[in-house]
Amino acid sequence: MYAIRSILVSTLFFAAVPPAVLHAATDTVQYVGGTVKSIPVNSSGSFNLDDTKELLFHYSGSVYRLPYDQITSTDIEKADVKHVMHVIPAESLMFTHRKRTLVIYYKDASGVAGTLDFELAAYRAVNAQEIIAAKKTPPPAGIVEGAWWGDKMWKTARNKASWDAQAVLNAQATQAAQATAAALAAPSAQNSATTQTGQLAPGGTK
Numbered sequence: 001m002y003a004i005r006s007i008l009v010s011t012l013f014f015a016a017v018p019p020a021v022l023h024a025a026t027d028t029v030q031y032v033g034g035t036v037k038s039i040p041v042n043s044s045g046s047f048n049l050d051d052t053k054e055l056l057f058h059y060s061g062s063v064y065r066l067p068y069d070q071i072t073s074t075d076i077e078k079a080d081v082k083h084v085m086h087v088i089p090a091e092s093l094m095f096t097h098r099k100r101t102l103v104i105y106y107k108d109a110s111g112v113a114g115t116l117d118f119e120l121a122a123y124r125a126v127n128a129q130e131i132i133a134a135k136k137t138p139p140p141a142g143i144v145e146g147a148w149w150g151d152k153m154w155k156t157a158r159n160k161a162s163w164d165a166q167a168v169l170n171a172q173a174t175q176a177a178q179a180t181a182a183a184l185a186a187p188s189a190q191n192s193a194t195t196q197t198g199q200l201a202p203g204g205t206k
Helices: 002-016 019-027 122-136 160-198
Strands: 029-034 043-048 054-059 062-067 071-078 099-107 113-121
Touching: 029 054, 071 122, 099 122, 113 122
Parallel strands: none
Antiparallel strands: 029 043, 029 113, 043 054, 054 062, 071 099, 099 113
16 A cells, blocks of 8 residues: 555656656756865756866856866765655656766865765766766877767867868978979970070071
C-alpha cells in the first residue's frame, strides 16, 4: 500500500509540474560546498564552459572564475538523497533529472589546494567533466582544437591563428613565384631589345 501511494503521489507531482519548469530545473547548478568561501553554500546558478581559459559559474548576479590550468582533477559522486514528507525521494525517477555532485579539485596561483562541489543533473555533470578534461589539455601547436570540416572553408575566431599562418605562407609563395617569373622574363626582354637594335630601318643600307 505504501509503495502504491508513493508511485501515485510521484505521478501526480510530475503531472502537475509544467515541462518547462522541469527542463529549467535540469539546467540549474548548485554550489553545495567546498573551500571557496566567496560563493555562499547552496547558491544556484549556471555554468559557462564556452570560455577557452576559464570555467565560469554565474550565480546571484556574480561570476566565479576558475582557470582550467589550475584544475587538477574532477570526480562525479552520487548526490545526497533526501526525502520530501518521507514519500517522494529527491532523486528523480527520470534519468535526465537525476542529480550528481561534480567535485572539482584545483590549486590556486599560490599552490594552495581547494575543492568546489556542484550539484547538477547527472548527464550535465558528465558533460561538464568531459569539457573540463578537454580544455585542461591544450592541443599540440599548430593543431586547431576540435578540428571541424568547416575550418577549411570559413575563417572564425577558433581557427584564426591557422588561417593567418596559411595566409602568410600563401603570400610568401606568391612573392617567390612573381620573383621567379620576373627573373625569367628579364633575359627575354634583353634579347628582344638586342634584336630590334640590329635590324635595319626601311630603306637603309647594309
